[in-house]
Amino acid sequence: MMFSVATIAVFMAMVLVLFRLFAGPTLYDRVLAVNSFGTHTVLLIGIMGFLFGRPDFLDIALLYALINFVGTIAILKFFRYRAIGDHLHIEPEEEQSS
Numbered sequence: 646m647m648f649s650v651a652t653i654a655v656f657m658a659m660v661l662v663l664f665r666l667f668a669g670p671t672l673y674d675r676v677l678a679v680n681s682f683g684t685h686t687v688l689l690i691g692i693m694g695f696l697f698g699r700p701d702f703l704d705i706a707l708l709y710a711l712i713n714f715v716g717t718i719a720i721l722k723f724f725r726y727r728a729i730g731d732h733l734h735i736e737p738e739e740e741q742s743s
Contacts, residue, residue, distance in 0.1 A: 648696045655692060659685045676720055683713030 694702025
């Protein structure tokens with residue numbers, strides 16, 4: 646019974662996070678909402694594992710948490726530097742005429 650209530654509460658929190666995702670207003674609000682949705686998904690997978698008596702769902706939840714973390718870092722790096730890899734295109738500074 647208690648896990649069923651927790652499942653409903655996490656699902657409702659996921660719906661609220663979706664509203665924040667679409668409402669914005671900034672890019673970072675949306676990235677934070679996607680990260681929060683991923684965290685709630687990890688919680689939901691863990692709770693569902695306990696509900697169905699499948700403790701191996703926790704392994705899946707941990708893997709999803711790692712993917713969520715790395716994906717968030719990659720998205721933030723891309724929006725900051727406009728590149729994912731090590732190669733950064735840096736514009737040369739304009740020469741100042743004296």
